[in-house]
Amino acid sequence: MSAGMNRRRLVQTDPVAQFERALEIREFENQINGLFAAGTIRGTTHLCLGQEALAIGLAAVLRPTDPVFATYRSHGIALALGMTPESVMAEIMGKATGCCGGLGGSMHLCDMELGLLPTSAIIGGGLPIAAGTGLAFQIQGNDRVGVAVFGDGATNIGAFHETLNLAAIWKLPVVFICDNNVYAEYSRINLTTPIEDLHIRAESYAMPHYAIDGMDIDAVTTGITQAVERARSGGGPTFIEAKTYRFAGHSRADQALYRPEGELDKWKPRDPVLLMEQRLIKKGLLDSETAEKMKSSMKDVIENMVKVCQAAPEPTVDAMFKHIWTPKVRA
Amino acid sequence: MPAMRLRQAIATAIADEMRSDPTVITFGEDIAAAEGPFKTTEGILEEFGPLRVRDTPISEMGFTGAAVGAAIMGMKPVIEIMFMEFLGVALDQLVTEAAKMRYLSNGTLSVPIVVRASVGGGLGFGSQHSQTLENWVAATPGLKVVSPSDAQSAYSLLRAAIQDPDPVMFLEPRVAYAERGEVDTNLKMELGKARIVKPGKDLTIVALGQMVNVARAAAAKISADVEVIDLCTIVPWDKQCVLGSVKKTGRLVVVEEQPESGGWGSEIIAAVVAEQFATLKAAPFRITSPNAPVPYNGGLESKFLPSPEEVTRQIEEVMKTGKAPQPWWRREGVN
Ligand SMILES: Cc1ncc(C[n+]2csc(CCOP(=O)(O)OP(=O)(O)O)c2C)c(N)n1
Ligand SMILES: [Mg+2]
Numbered sequence: 001m002s003a004g005m006n007r008r009r010l011v012q013t014d015p016v017a018q019f020e021r022a023l024e025i026r027e028f029e030n031q032i033n034g035l036f037a038a039g040t041i042r043g044t045t046h047l048c049l050g051q052e053a054l055a056i057g058l059a060a061v062l063r064p065t066d067p068v069f070a071t072y073r074s075h076g077i078a079l080a081l082g083m084t085p086e087s088v089m090a091e092i093m094g095k096a097t098g099c100c101g102g103l104g105g106s107m108h109l110c111d112m113e114l115g116l117l118p119t120s121a122i123i124g125g126g127l128p129i130a131a132g133t134g135l136a137f138q139i140q141g142n143d144r145v146g147v148a149v150f151g152d153g154a155t156n157i158g159a160f161h162e163t164l165n166l167a168a169i170w171k172l173p174v175v176f177i178c179d180n181n182v183y184a185e186y187s188r189i190n191l192t193t194p195i196e197d198l199h200i201r202a203e204s205y206a207m208p209h210y211a212i213d214g215m216d217i218d219a220v221t222t223g224i225t226q227a228v229e230r231a232r233s234g235g236g237p238t239f240i241e242a243k244t245y246r247f248a249g250h251s252r253a254d255q256a257l258y259r260p261e262g263e264l265d266k267w268k269p270r271d272p273v274l275l276m277e278q279r280l281i282k283k284g285l286l287d288s289e290t291a292e293k294m295k296s297s298m299k300d301v302i303e304n305m306v307k308v309c310q311a312a313p314e315p316t317v318d319a320m321f322k323h324i325w326t327p328k329v330r331a
Numbered sequence: 332m333p334a335m336r337l338r339q340a341i342a343t344a345i346a347d348e349m350r351s352d353p354t355v356i357t358f359g360e361d362i363a364a365a366e367g368p369f370k371t372t373e374g375i376l377e378e379f380g381p382l383r384v385r386d387t388p389i390s391e392m393g394f395t396g397a398a399v400g401a402a403i404m405g406m407k408p409v410i411e412i413m414f415m416e417f418l419g420v421a422l423d424q425l426v427t428e429a430a431k432m433r434y435l436s437n438g439t440l441s442v443p444i445v446v447r448a449s450v451g452g453g454l455g456f457g458s459q460h461s462q463t464l465e466n467w468v469a470a471t472p473g474l475k476v477v478s479p480s481d482a483q484s485a486y487s488l489l490r491a492a493i494q495d496p497d498p499v500m501f502l503e504p505r506v507a508y509a510e511r512g513e514v515d516t517n518l519k520m521e522l523g524k525a526r527i528v529k530p531g532k533d534l535t536i537v538a539l540g541q542m543v544n545v546a547r548a549a550a551a552k553i554s555a556d557v558e559v560i561d562l563c564t565i566v567p568w569d570k571q572c573v574l575g576s577v578k579k580t581g582r583l584v585v586v587e588e589q590p591e592s593g594g595w596g597s598e599i600i601a602a603v604v605a606e607q608f609a610t611l612k613a614a615p616f617r618i619t620s621p622n623a624p625v626p627y628n629g630g631l632e633s634k635f636l637p638s639p640e641e642v643t644r645q646i647e648e649v650m651k652t653g654k655a656p657q658p659w660w661r662r663e664g665v666n
Contacts, residue, residue, distance in 0.1 A: 042454070042455035042629055043454065043455030043456055043457065043627065044455070044456060044460075094455075094627050094628035094629055094630075094631075095628075100627075102626075102627065102628040102631075103458070103624075103626045103627050103628060103631070104457060104458070104627055105455065105456075105457040105627035106457075107456075107457055107459070107460075108457055108458070108459070108627070120459070121457065121459040121460060122416060122417065122419070122420070122459055123389045123417075123420075124389075124420070153388070153389045154389065156388035156389050156390045156393075157389050157390055157391075157392075157420065158390070158392050158393070158420065159420065184388075184389055185360065185361050185365070185368070186361045186364070186365035186368075187360075187361055187364070187365070187386055191364075191386060192386065192387070192388040192389070193388060258364065258365065314628060314630055314631075315626075315628050315631060317631065317634055317663065317665050318665040318666075319626075319631070320621070320623050320624075320626045320631050320634075320635060321621070321623055321660070321665060321666040324622070324623055324624070
C-alpha cells in the first residue's frame, strides 16, 4: 500500500458528502484520542474537534494546486483535503505506510498531490512560506493561491506581523485563515491578547479582513470563497478569522480544567458536525435514521482502518537517511 | 536529603533564588497559572505572585528581548523556551543583542538572564521538537551554555546560572524531567566545572545532559574501568578536568546527543589532541547521532540516539583495537 493511494479530494460541494467527511474527521479524532490514552501511540497529538467545518469548507473551495500551510493541529484538514484515513493514521502510528513514511508523526502531515504542504509545529512557521508561494504565483502569472491556516495564538508572533505586512505591500495572492478556537495551549485568549476579534489586526496592514462563523460550514465556504476569488483575480491577500472553539484539550494529556465553568457547554450546541446534520435534516437532504446509520458505519470503517494501520510495517532503518538531501544523480 | 524529580529540582532552584533575591523574575508560555508545560514551575506563581511570575503570549522574540531589557535595568529574568527549537524565532535577541551588550557598552552593562529550554529526543515528538541544538548558542562568545543531567545538577547549576552576571543558556534534558534523584540544596556547583560521576582508570567518557545516563549505563557493562565525566557546562568547558582525566586513562570518548557534524565534542577532542597528544593510548573519538533529523518512529528514534548498547560496543572495540570504531550507520552501510 502506498501512502497516497485512493486520495479523495473533496472538490464537490455536495452537502451530504461534506457531512460524511466531517463524521470521518470526528470519528478519526475520537479513535486517536483513545489510542493515545491507551498508550498505543507515543509522542503527542492535537485534536481538531470543533474545528471540522473549517477544514471541510477550506477543502470545498480550494483546488489541489493551491498550497495549504497548516499546523500540528491538522488531522482534519488533511482528511478534508482528501488524504486517506490510512495515510494519516499510519503516520501517527509511525508506520512506513504513513504519509511521511512514519518519520513525521501527528504534527507533520503532507500530501503534495492534494495541496497539503508539510504542516509545521512551530508557531507562525507556515505564514511566511505561504506568502512566498503567493510570490511565486504572482511572478508566474497563474491564478494559484497560497493559504496559511494558523491559530489565534499565532497572531502574537513576529512572523505573523511581518508576513501580513509583506503580503499586503506586495499584493500577494494569499489567504490567511486564523482559526480562533479561543485557546492557545492552557491560556484563554484574553490572558495573552488584548483583543478577541483578531481580524482587526489586518486593518493596520490595509488588508481586507473579516470574521466568519467557523462552526457553520456555509459561512466558512462563503467566507473563504470570497478571499480566494480576490486572490485569484489579482486583488491581493485577505485575512479571515474563523470563530471556532477547541472542544478537546490542547494536546493529549490536557484535560482543559482551566476553562471557565459552562464555556464548553455553551459551545456544544454550536458543534459544527451537529450543525451540519441539523441543517441537512431541515433541508430534507437527510433523515435522522440515515444520519445515525452513517455514524455507526463510519465508526466501523475507522475502527477497521485502525486495525489495518496497526498491522502495517515499520519503516526500515535506512528510511531515516532517505530524504535529507537531493539524491545524487548518477551518470 | 530529599529525593525529587528533575523538574521539581528546577522549580525548587527558581523558588530558592526568588526567595533570596527579589530581583529574580520568571516568565514564559504557560509557566505561571499552568505551572509549566513540563511542570517545571510548580508553585512559583502561588508563592511569588503575578508581578514576578508571568505567562507570556506566544512571542519568544518579544519576551526574550524583554528579559534582556529588564536585566540591564537591574532584574534577573529566568525565562522558559518550552522547546529549544522555539529559540529559533528569538535567536537575535540572545545571540546578537544579549551576548553583545557588555561588549558594546564598553563593559558597563551586565545581562544576568537565564534562558531555560527543554532539549533532546526520545519522547516521540518528531523532528521539530526533539533536537538539542546546543551548537546554535555554543559558538557565540558572551553566552554561557549549561546543561544538567540529573536533579542535583539541575538544582545546583540553575542556582549558579541565575546568580551568574552573564547570559546563560540552560538546556534541560526533557526526557529526564520525571527522573528522581537526591538533592542537597546546600551543594553548590560552579558554572564551567565538570563532575566526575564515575571514576575509572582505563578510558574517559565525556557526556552531557541525557547522555550522562547513557554513558553511566554503558560504563556499568563495559569490561574496562571507565571514568564518566558529566561536562555540565559547554561554554566555558572544564578543560582541566578533562585533560587531567585523559592524562590518567589515555583514552577519550565523547558522547553527544546531537548529530555528528558541528558538535562540541570535536572541540574537546581537538584540545586534547593538541595539548597532550603524547598521553593518548588510543584514537579519541565521538559517539553521536547521525546527520539526520530526529525520526518520529519509536524504533528508529531509539536507534538514532546514542544508546548504552552502542556506546558499550564502540568502547569495547577501541579497548581492543586502539582505533576509532565506525558508527552504526557506516557499519550497517545505511548512510
Ligand atoms: C514558536 C513556538 N512557540 C511555542 C510553541 C508551543 N506551542 C505549540 S501549540 C501552542 C499554542 C498555539 O495556540 P494557537 O495558535 O491558538 O493554535 P491552537 O493550538 O489553538 O490550534 C504553543 C504555544 C510552538 N510550537 N512554537
Ligand atoms: Mg488557539
